[in-house]
Amino acid sequence: MKQSIYFLLTFTSFILNAQQQYFPQSTASWETISYQEAGLDADKMDDVVAFAKANEYKGSRDLRIAILDGFKKEPFHEILGPTKKRGGPAGMILKNGKIVKAWGDVNRVDMTFSVTKSFLSTVAGIALDKGLIASENDTVANYVWDGTFAGKQNSQITWSQLLQQNSAWQGELYGVKDWADRPPRDGDVDDWQYAQPHKPGTVMEYNDVRVNVLAYSLLQVHRKPLPVVLKENIMDPIGASITWRWKGYDNAWETVDGLQMKSVTGGGHSGAGMFINTTDMARFGLLFINNGNWNGKQLISREFIDRALTPSTPNPNYGYMWWLNNADGSRHWNGVGENVFYAAGFGGNFIIVDREHDLVIVTRWLEPSKVEEFMQLITAAID
The missing domain is CATH 3.40.710.10 (DD-peptidase/beta-lactamase superfamily)
Structure with missing residues (x-):
């Protein structure tokens, strides 16, 4: 029953927003809107960005070192594919497809680990x-x-x-x-x-x-x-x-x-995986907030996305390689809506989709233990 209500809500939101949804044609001409136009409290949003910058992932910026340290308990663990030194905290917040805020070097290509999944x-x-x-x-x-x-x-x-x-x-x-x-x-x-x-x-x-x-x-x-x-x-x-x-x-x-x-990997904990910039991650999230439709063209079926966002039996917080903010599971962000789903990767890489408020949030190199608080700050900023 809860899942049926969720899909009804997201479909209604999709219909209501269809007329105002914006799709960027290029990174050079991506439109922006103010906090006020996005219905977000300016002071509280400044706190969100300051929080993301102040809580950088504690691991080494040399990701080869960070990987070897992070998975040192695995027997026989070694680097099997390419790695890359990372940049600092970066992110973007979109409302109806338009940029509300961006911080850090959003055009820098970095590893994104299990977001690849x-x-x-x-x-x-x-x-x-x-x-x-x-x-x-x-x-x-x-x-x-x-x-x-x-x-x-x-x-x-x-x-x-x-x-x-x-x-x-x-x-x-x-x-x-x-x-x-x-x-x-x-x-x-x-x-x-x-x-x-x-x-x-x-x-x-x-x-x-x-x-x-x-x-x-x-x-x-x-x-x-x-x-x-x-x-x-x-x-x-x-x-x-x-x-x-x-x-x-x-x-x-x-x-x-x-x-x-x-044959590619679905993550990077032995190296390899997706190397990508923040803006491309935001575009990918924008595709999913629009149920696979990009400016009138259906790139991936809504039916598949619905199934991908259905909780699995063993883990109600996981679908088809997307995490679900389902209160029935142990991996639930308190104070954040259940209509949120996200991709998550080692080192604090996230693509977060909030269909209820038509927000796409990308944050990179945020200390993973701080993402719940980060999302609570965004929720508090919604007017």
Whole structure:
């Protein structure tokens, strides 16, 4: 019932805002509006920006160092793909598509870590919209028959379970074993290594190896490098810059139809992933606040977006690689509306979509523990 009310509210908001929605044609001509025009308290919004600048992610700006320190508890963890030194705090806030406020260097290209997962989910949506995948409830083994999904455990796995990160896939990909990726904080990693696997679809486990299995599987379905699929179907139509790059591990080369193609990653905790600037992230969020429609052209179906934002059974705060601010789950921002969903990445990278207030918020290199307070400040500024 709650989910039905949510979709009714967002659809009503979409209809009401359709006439006033703005779509930037280029970064050079992106229109701005004042706090007053956006219905935001100016003094409180100044506090929001000051808060973002004052609470920079504490990790090293040399992201190679930050990654190795952040994941030092993982057995055998190493850098497998490219990294890049980052800039300082940056962000943008959009209202009805127009810029209310921007801070920092919004044109600087930086790693964005697990925000990449929401781009990967979108590539899966493209495959579904094109009929390359008949249903996300199909088992992946019916599409990827090279042994990646062989065996009693892996043959059960569906596309939706990969998208919700509850697949419990077992194996090794590009030299990384699933059991060695993001082990439990407590207990002996050996216990997890030999533990009985969960039934697919029953337990969410944040695990980059399994996310990368999804990327590999989508490469087999699209038969094109996923950055090319994303560029042609999403990034070019929304007017993104030419500066973003989606990278894979150094050894992640596959031969598809006789051509060498790189299989990309869904995150960057061993390097690689999406390298992108703040403005391009904001455009991506603007596409989703408009239910996949960009200036009258439907780039990804509303039906897929609705399913992507449906809470999964094991975790009510997670859909298809988007986080949901659902009060029924443990990852809920108090004092912030439940109609908010977001992409989140290591180091404090966020694309936050508030459909109720028609806000898209991008914040980068914000200390992750401070994002709830950051969003509470924005909520308090709404007039």
